[in-house]
Structures are given as structure tokens and as C-alpha cells.
Amino acid sequence: MKVRTRIAPSPTGFPHVGTAYIALFNLCFAKQHGGEFILRIEDTDQLRSTPESEQMILDSLRWLGLNWSEGPDIGGPHAPYRQSERMGIYKDYALELIEKNHAFYCFATAEELDQMRAEQQARGETPRYDGRGLKLSQDEVQQRLANGEPHVIRMKIPEEGVCKFNDLLRGEVEIPWSQVDMQILLKTDGLPTYHLANVVDDHLMQITHVIRGEEWIPSAPKHQLLYQYFGWDMPVLCHMPLLRNPDKSKLSKRKNPTSINYYKDIGVLPEALLNYLGRMGWSMPDESEKFTLAEMIEHFDIQRVSLGGPIFDVEKLNWLNGQWIKGLTPAELLNRLIAWKSDRQTLEEIAAAIQPRIHLLSEAVNWAGFYFNQFPTLSKEQFESKKLSEEQVRQSLQFAIWRLESLFTWNNDTVSQTLMDLANQMEIKLRDFMPAFFIAIAGSTSSTPVMQSMVTLGPDLTFARLRHALEIVGGPSKKEAKVWEKLNESLKLPKNDAIDEA
Structure with a gap:
């Protein structure tokens, strides 16, 4: 079977370097095996998803050179590649699980669930759904559905035992079923949650390997169970280590800029950022620090990924970017400089801002210089x-x-x-x-x-x-x-x- 990997970002904010990091390893794995790399937009969060955010994601990944063979902008045999355009698909699969007795209706209100959690906390228990929907008789469920009562569809979870699944980097992983909640699959508005849409789309798009961040390990039992419930083969799972700040904390915008656009705006070359992300937990066989995407694909072996949290160090990135700049010819550097700050709209805005304040064109440097710096010098x-x-x-x-x-x-x-x-x-x-x-x-x-x-x-x-x-x-x-x-x-x-x- 042909290898097919995917990156499936949610368009709810600015494009994150973590998205580029996971996309890079998905692309390298697919291309190293002669396969395909797919882009899917997971916009089930209707409140926070925006077309502007989606476009920024597409533009930033393309700027880096992470090109996909199927996606929302170019189509493909498994279109559409935007979940909001696939909404009619998911309800049928949720109802299929109801029919197979692998899922159930829950009519609990938000207030009832809040009270449930408060009572559990008062008893010193970890708050979790108590399965009250499972206690309803079939007649009561049908009557409440006929009355049009708001409801969700939840998946059933084994009451005891351990879920075991294989991870490409970690081997066999075990998680007790007692730690897995009865996940909502279909919300009261009829929209799917991430978990249902993700599994259905990966199956229909014939994804063979799911390479994602290790924060998804706790969700793997739910996904494995859904594949079993549907009778589908599960893709190979590979959970990548999370990017870390220099203090080993999870990479956060509070400590380091995390937007791809930020690094583009301050003048990091796309090759350098991609090169640096490629060194996050992985290394070339000869340990060389500077390499191209083509070289990474040629020598890629996912087993060389280290599970220790890779450190995203901006100073190290700046050093590597300097190495790439030094490798350019003067003519190439000039072209990069022009491309970096040649956006006419931005330059016109800067010109309009400084125009009332200058008497000589040479004074523009003092008034406009801060627009081109990474940070002003502060005390x-x-x-x-x-x-x-x-x-x-x-x-x-x-x-x-x-x-x-x-x-x-x-x-x-x-x-x-x-x-x-x-x-x-x-x-x-x-x-x-x-x-x-x-x-x-x-x-x-x-x-x-x-x-x-x-x-x-x-x-x-x-x-x-x-x-x-x-x-x-x-x-x-x-x-x-x-x-x-x-x-x-x-x-x-x-x-x-x-x-x-x-």
C-alpha cells in the first residue's frame, strides 16, 4: 500500500512553528517512502475557525517549501479537504455506531454535568462523565428524541482493562480504560467533534501513517476503539516529541514567538527555519547541522527521532540563519532583501506615517528604522x-x-x-x-x-x-x-x- 501522511491544522490562529515541525516530518516520511503528503483543514471549531487563519496556514507552509499533493486549494481524489465541507458525512457514521451499540445518546444539560463534576470533586474524585446516558431505556431515549430534546452522541468505553496500541517510536503503549472518557462524537448542534471527524477522514482519505505530537497520546485509545467499532484498519501511529523552550517547558508564545510569520517577518530564511525544525529531535547520519529539505528527505529515517524534548532555541536558529545567509551570493542576498520587505502596502503605510515628520528623504531612516528591527533596544x-x-x-x-x-x-x-x-x-x-x-x-x-x-x-x-x-x-x-x-x-x-x- 502506498504511504500517505497528512497534516491537519485547525485554522484558529496564527500558523505555529509546531505545525510546520509536524508537517515537515510527515512530508519527509511520505517522500522517503515514495508516498503522498496531504493537507486537510480541520475547522470543526466553527466559533474560532476563520478563512483568514486558513490562508495564513497555507501561505506559511508553502513559504517554507512544504508542498502537498492534495489539499483544499488544489483538490484531489478525496475532496473536499476542508471538514466544514464534509459535515454531511459524519452524522451517518455516528448513527452507525448507535446502531452497532458502540455509542449512545446523552441528554444531560450543561448544568447537570457541572453539578456532576462538582459532586465528584467534593468526594475527592477526578471529574469525568459518569455514564448516565447509558442508564436510559430504549423507550425513554426514543421518546426524548421525538420530543426534540437537545442531545449529544457519546462513544462507549470498556469499563475495565487496559488499552494497548503500538507507536512507531515508543513501541507498545498501555493506557488503562479507566483514564479514557466517553468522548462526545456528535455535539448538540449536529457537528462532529475532532475525534470522530479525524478518524473518519483519515480512513476515507486512506491515510496509512498518522505522525502527530505526543500530546495526542491520551486520545489514541479513543481513536483505536473507533477504528475497531467501524471495522477499519488503523493507521500506524507515531507520536513526535513536543518542542520545548530552553527551560524545558512546552513551547509557548509567552516565552518565545511561535508564529511562523514572526520568523518570516524578522528575516529568517525559509530554508534556515526548515533546516532548524529538521534538527528538532532528529539528525543527519553524518551529524551535519546545515542541510536542505531534499537532503533531509534523502537520508530520512524516523527511527533516528529522539524522544527527548527538542529545544527550540531562537539564538541557535539565528546562528543557523546566518550560515544560510553567508552561503548566498551578493546578488542572491539582494533578491532576498527585496523580497523580505517589498510588500507595497506595508511600505506605503510606513511612508504615510513618516511623511508629516521628515524634511529630507535621508531622515526617513531615523523615523522608519524601527519597522525593520526585530526589537527596539530597551531599558x-x-x-x-x-x-x-x-x-x-x-x-x-x-x-x-x-x-x-x-x-x-x-x-x-x-x-x-x-x-x-x-x-x-x-x-x-x-x-x-x-x-x-x-x-x-x-x-x-x-x-x-x-x-x-x-x-x-x-x-x-x-x-x-x-x-x-x-x-x-x-x-x-x-x-x-x-x-x-x-x-x-x-x-x-x-x-x-x-x-x-x-
């Missing part, structure tokens, strides 16, 4: 304010990050309104509130309008600069962060409600 003393306490400055930066991260649309209106609302809710005059943002974004209070600068820079560079500034002034400790999160939410409430909440 803690720059953030000292006569009007605000140190804590207010720290909180304003952190609260702004949290609120800006929740924006679905990034433009001057949404960014400006978010910051103005925050200043108003913190009861700080805008002229006292904004200097910290000028410094964080541009490195100086003498700058082009900072809100427009944030829009021009885009969300990835903006968040990176705000987090860098927060690190300079001293970000919240874990304990502080929990308190601040509650405070930030309470500020959004009407004043009387906020007082009650406090």
Missing part, C-alpha cells in the same frame, strides 16, 4: 513614569497583550479601540497610558502614531515587542498572573458588577 528606565506606578505600567502591557490576542480582526479601529477601552477601564488618561506602548513598539516616545505602527507591523511583531517590553520591566509571576487575569476580566464589567466581583 527598564525608559518605562519610568511620573504619572503611573511601576505596577500600572506592567499591568497595562500585560492586559493589552491578553486583549489584543483575542482580536479576530487586526486593523486601526480594533487595535485603537482595545487600547482606549483598557486605558479608560484602568482609569488612566490616554496621554499617560500610551508612552509605554510607544517605547515598547518603537523604542522611543518620539515616533509615528503607535497604534497605526502596531497595525503596520502586524500582530506577530507587535506581540513579540510587547512581550519583550514586559520582560524588560518585569512580567508577572505565575501567582501574579492569576490575580491579574481576574483583574483584567473584572475591568471589562460594568462598574457596579466589577465592584461586586471584587
Whole structure:
């Protein structure tokens, strides 16, 4: 059977380096075996999925050179490759499991389930679904369905014993069934959950190997059971180690920029980023540090993957990027520089921002230089304010990050309104509130309008600069962060409600 692998990202945010990392290993495995690499968009989360996010994922993976042979943009024999366009498929499979007595209807309301979990916690138990839907008689189920009561479909799970499955890197893995919940397969709105859609689509698209992050290991028993229930052959599973920060914590945007677009925007070459991701837990047979995608495919052996958490070190990436830059001819470097910052819309926005402030074209360098830097050079003393306490400055930066991260649309209106609302809710005059943002974004209070600068820079560079500034002034400790999160939410409430909440 021809090897077929896939990457199946959810279009709910900015394209993550972790997505590129998993895509790279899927592509290399498939190509090394003469197979096909597929792209599928898993947009079952209708609230958070956006076309803009999907397009960013496609563009960023293609920029890296991770090309697929079937996908939502190019079609293929198993189209459509976007789950939102396959919704009619999943309900039939959920009902098939009902008919085979491998799944059941559950009519429990959210309030009833909350009470169930609270009672379990009060008894010192781990909260989990208690199987109440299994206790309903067939007549009662049919009557409640006829009455149109809201319901979900859940899968049945063995009550005792151990699930055993094989992993390409780990060998046999065992997970007690007592740790596996009765997963919802079809939600009250009739839409599938990830688990049902994932298994059905992998089967219908003839995926032979599922190479994914190790965070999916706890879900493997559910998936194996679904394959058994349907009577299908299960793909070979391979769970890759998660990328880690230098402190060994899970890679997080709070500690390192995680968006592919961020690294593109600061001038990392696609070959260098791909090369670096290829070294995450894997190495060439001759241990060479610099290699191309073609060379990685040629020498790829998934058994060379180390299970120790690979460290994503930005300094190491920058060094490797420098090696790639040094390998270019001057003409090639010039072409890369032009391609890097040749977006006409961005350049026009920068020109419009600096135009009222310059008298000579040579002055443009001083006014526009910060747009092209990774970070401005900052010191803690720059953030000292006569009007605000140190804590207010720290909180304003952190609260702004949290609120800006929740924006679905990034433009001057949404960014400006978010910051103005925050200043108003913190009861700080805008002229006292904004200097910290000028410094964080541009490195100086003498700058082009900072809100427009944030829009021009885009969300990835903006968040990176705000987090860098927060690190300079001293970000919240874990304990502080929990308190601040509650405070930030309470500020959004009407004043009387906020007082009650406090």
C-alpha cells in the first residue's frame, strides 16, 4: 500500500512553528517512502475557525517549501479537504455506531454535568462523565428524541482493562480504560467533534501513517476503539516529541514567538527555519547541522527521532540563519532583501506615517528604522513614569497583550479601540497610558502614531515587542498572573458588577 501522511491544522490562529515541525516530518516520511503528503483543514471549531487563519496556514507552509499533493486549494481524489465541507458525512457514521451499540445518546444539560463534576470533586474524585446516558431505556431515549430534546452522541468505553496500541517510536503503549472518557462524537448542534471527524477522514482519505505530537497520546485509545467499532484498519501511529523552550517547558508564545510569520517577518530564511525544525529531535547520519529539505528527505529515517524534548532555541536558529545567509551570493542576498520587505502596502503605510515628520528623504531612516528591527533596544528606565506606578505600567502591557490576542480582526479601529477601552477601564488618561506602548513598539516616545505602527507591523511583531517590553520591566509571576487575569476580566464589567466581583 502506498504511504500517505497528512497534516491537519485547525485554522484558529496564527500558523505555529509546531505545525510546520509536524508537517515537515510527515512530508519527509511520505517522500522517503515514495508516498503522498496531504493537507486537510480541520475547522470543526466553527466559533474560532476563520478563512483568514486558513490562508495564513497555507501561505506559511508553502513559504517554507512544504508542498502537498492534495489539499483544499488544489483538490484531489478525496475532496473536499476542508471538514466544514464534509459535515454531511459524519452524522451517518455516528448513527452507525448507535446502531452497532458502540455509542449512545446523552441528554444531560450543561448544568447537570457541572453539578456532576462538582459532586465528584467534593468526594475527592477526578471529574469525568459518569455514564448516565447509558442508564436510559430504549423507550425513554426514543421518546426524548421525538420530543426534540437537545442531545449529544457519546462513544462507549470498556469499563475495565487496559488499552494497548503500538507507536512507531515508543513501541507498545498501555493506557488503562479507566483514564479514557466517553468522548462526545456528535455535539448538540449536529457537528462532529475532532475525534470522530479525524478518524473518519483519515480512513476515507486512506491515510496509512498518522505522525502527530505526543500530546495526542491520551486520545489514541479513543481513536483505536473507533477504528475497531467501524471495522477499519488503523493507521500506524507515531507520536513526535513536543518542542520545548530552553527551560524545558512546552513551547509557548509567552516565552518565545511561535508564529511562523514572526520568523518570516524578522528575516529568517525559509530554508534556515526548515533546516532548524529538521534538527528538532532528529539528525543527519553524518551529524551535519546545515542541510536542505531534499537532503533531509534523502537520508530520512524516523527511527533516528529522539524522544527527548527538542529545544527550540531562537539564538541557535539565528546562528543557523546566518550560515544560510553567508552561503548566498551578493546578488542572491539582494533578491532576498527585496523580497523580505517589498510588500507595497506595508511600505506605503510606513511612508504615510513618516511623511508629516521628515524634511529630507535621508531622515526617513531615523523615523522608519524601527519597522525593520526585530526589537527596539530597551531599558527598564525608559518605562519610568511620573504619572503611573511601576505596577500600572506592567499591568497595562500585560492586559493589552491578553486583549489584543483575542482580536479576530487586526486593523486601526480594533487595535485603537482595545487600547482606549483598557486605558479608560484602568482609569488612566490616554496621554499617560500610551508612552509605554510607544517605547515598547518603537523604542522611543518620539515616533509615528503607535497604534497605526502596531497595525503596520502586524500582530506577530507587535506581540513579540510587547512581550519583550514586559520582560524588560518585569512580567508577572505565575501567582501574579492569576490575580491579574481576574483583574483584567473584572475591568471589562460594568462598574457596579466589577465592584461586586471584587
